[in-house]
Amino acid sequence: MTIINLDVLAAQVRGEILQRGDDGYDAARAIWNGMIDRHPGAIVRCTGVADVIATVNFAREHHQPLAIRAGGHNVSGKAVCDDGIVIDLSPMNNVWIDAHARRGRAGAGAKWGAFDHEAQAFGLTTTGGVVSTTGVAGLTLGGGIGYLTRTYGLACDNLLSVDLVTAEGRLVRASEAENADLFWALRGGGGNFGVVTSLEFQLHEVGPMVATATIFHAIDDARQVLDFYRGFNASAPDELACYAMIVNAPEGLPDQAGKPVLALVGVYSGDVEEGKRLMAPLAEHGSPLMAVVDGMPYAVMQTAFDAGNPHGARYYWKSQYLRGLDDALLDTIVEHTKTFTGEHTIIGIEPLGGAQSRVEAGATAFIHRDVPYSLGIWAGWQSPADDAANIAWTRTFFDAVAPHGAGAYVNYLGEDESDRLDEVYGENYARLLEIKRKWDPDNLFRLNHNIA
Ligand SMILES: Cc1cc2nc3c(=O)[nH]c(=O)nc-3n(C[C@H](O)[C@H](O)[C@H](O)COP(=O)(O)OP(=O)(O)OC[C@H]3O[C@@H](n4cnc5c(N)ncnc54)[C@H](O)[C@@H]3O)c2cc1C
Known part of the structure; x- marks a missing residue:
């Protein structure tokens, strides 16, 4: 096990940092799939973008493996690592609905239950997964299939913009108008390009x-x-x-x-x-x-x-x-x-x-x-x-x-x-590689189904 001195990081984040032996460590490293039993060196429970930036910078400078956890629902368990650092986004779980503009923004730790709860107060929502405890971020970045896919497309088809912290520790926005290459890659390319801190969706009239x-x-x-x-x-x-x-x-x-x-x-x-x-x-x-x-x-x-x-x-x-x-x-x-x-x-x-x-x-x-x-x-x-x-x-x-x-x-x-990424991305893989080289040339974000 690598021992890392976290004092520098602790001085820069507002969220809790959990290590082996701390109260709450075992609960924070547990994910939906009980087959996954990993012991991260540190779990940083980020409270906002500033915490994410500090943690990305720390992991890069100290050559630490870096896992990203949102809803913690992925069956592969790549949201947690042995040793290294987990960026735990679950405290960043607010959802904001602009009913007039029919737009909704989810913090990267929000789950679909919270998103639907807020949006349905206005008879609105967007395509989400069919289990309410699944994370909005992980599901959308991979595509996002649900009951509304045939009516309104995949969850990622409804994305309007995404805020993301890059491997260099910079906050950028990706949309059709800004960083369009990154926006293209984030709609299906998973967690390969940075830490998404919030996602903005087009909403539609559905229900209640x-x-x-x-x-x-x-x-x-x-x-x-x-x-x-x-x-x-x-x-x-x-x-x-x-x-x-x-x-x-x-x-x-x-x-x-x-x-x-x-x-x-x-x-x-x-x-x-x-x-x-x-x-x-x-x-x-x-x-x-x-x-x-x-x-x-x-x-x-x-x-x-x-x-x-x-x-x-x-x-x-x-x-x-x-x-x-x-x-x-x-x-x-x-x-x-x-x-x-x-x-x-x-x-x-x-x-x-x-x-x-x-x-x-x-x-x-x-x-x-x-x-x-x-x-x-x-x-x-x-x-x-x-x-x-x-x-x-x-x-x-x-x-x-x-x-x-x-x-x-x-x-x-x-x-x-x-090893099934060719089946996932087909001809789009070459463009994903180009975009990966531009935004994460050293593959800091590699604890995922990695485009490398
Ligand atoms: C019970 C269950 C039901 C499901 N139902 C559906 C469904 O109806 N439709 C569907 O399409 N899928 C469904 N899924 C699959 C689901 O889309 C994936 O498991 C998805 O990865 C879950 O996202 P998460 O945020 O909960 O997971 P996490 O395990 O937290 O994240 C998975 C991965 O996504 C990446 N990631 C997550 N958040 C970020 C971020 N903020 N920035 C950068 N990278 C990030 C990371 O690489 C991370 O390892 C279901 C899964 C389960 C377990």
């Missing part, structure tokens, strides 16, 4: 009530329901996003206890009555175990999956974009439900297309504009004794579906998947 659908089917019916799901989505308007998820049966379905079930989860981001009408067929098809199509506050819908992804459980993910949902792929997915494992495991099919696909592939670092679906094999469990079985199941399943793949999403890459 939206139409939602929650339908559960027995796993034996999954194959024919997925056929129906494919057909339903083929004619769905952009405002309608319907996810297909295979999850452990929830408590409300005691007959299915211990078995996986297929859930169809829909959100319509326009008029509530129109959404209910459009999603009625989801409830009418087949013999659902439970089917509810109704209005619900958007902010509540955004928490629907929170409990299914408990903080600190053990997780291992593999995922890919899909060219479509062909029969062979659906057969393979259903086949692997027979060996479904892990108390918190989810097999998720996310619908894309719509507004996301109307952005040019070269317009932002996020290149995958023409893919209709993403498939996630998101294994989650509690006991370390189950690590090997869950990891093996995920890998075997992924190998079987890999031939249907159409690229990878940086935000879903596991710790062992940084």
Whole structure:
């Protein structure tokens, strides 16, 4: 372990600096994925831009590895390091809404629950993730998929400007008008270019009530329901996003206890009555175990999956974009439900297309504009004794579906998947490299899926 003298840094920051043995150190180094157990030399809980500048300068001058933590939700756990310094942005979690201008700014430590809470007070929001405890910053910098992607594009497509501290310790703003190269790279390029301190978004009228659908089917019916799901989505308007998820049966379905079930989860981001009408067929098809199509506050819908992804459980993910949902792929997915494992495991099919696909592939670092679906094999469990079985199941399943793949999403890459960056960025990688050389030539920001 490298011992660093932090007195100089302590004199320059307002936030707490936590080291091994300090109260709060273990809580501050713990992240969502309990598989990650790292011991940073220091965790700097930044209270503002000045703290971030001081910490970046200190890490650079003392040649310390530097990790950046926002929501702490990334499965790869790159937000924490062994030794070195963690810039913990979680205290910088304010959200400011300008309802008149329809703009919202989030501090880099804000989570989607806080963003939606503030924005929904005005019947506004932007595309965010579907779990309220995920960080706004990490999700947006990698792209950002959610119920509103088909209506309003990815989270990063809604960015208006980003404030960032560079490797030299300078605060700059990136937007279409200022540092446009950096702005291009930040929309999909992750944490490679500096420490983002706040993000400004375009807001849209959504909710507060939206139409939602929650339908559960027995796993034996999954194959024919997925056929129906494919057909339903083929004619769905952009405002309608319907996810297909295979999850452990929830408590409300005691007959299915211990078995996986297929859930169809829909959100319509326009008029509530129109959404209910459009999603009625989801409830009418087949013999659902439970089917509810109704209005619900958007902010509540955004928490629907929170409990299914408990903080600190053990997780291992593999995922890919899909060219479509062909029969062979659906057969393979259903086949692997027979060996479904892990108390918190989810097999998720996310619908894309719509507004996301109307952005040019070269317009932002996020290149995958023409893919209709993403498939996630998101294994989650509690006991370390189950690590090997869950990891093996995920890998075997992924190998079987890999031939249907159409690229990878940086935000879903596991710790062992940084070699998939060609699948993430394709032809945009060369430009990302150029921009990386300009803004971070010494690769200070390398504890990420690194563009180097
Ligand atoms: C339960 C769960 C649900 C999810 N749902 C969705 C979803 O619906 N849609 C979706 O698109 N993704 C989803 N994700 C994936 C999510 O987008 C990524 O995990 C994302 O990285 C989380 O961001 P964070 O800020 O919480 O994570 P962190 O672990 O804090 O950050 C991840 C990485 O992002 C970079 N980073 C973060 N903040 C900054 C910053 N301020 N400046 C520079 N770099 C930074 C760093 O490299 C850091 O290592 C989900 C993840 C989980 C665990």
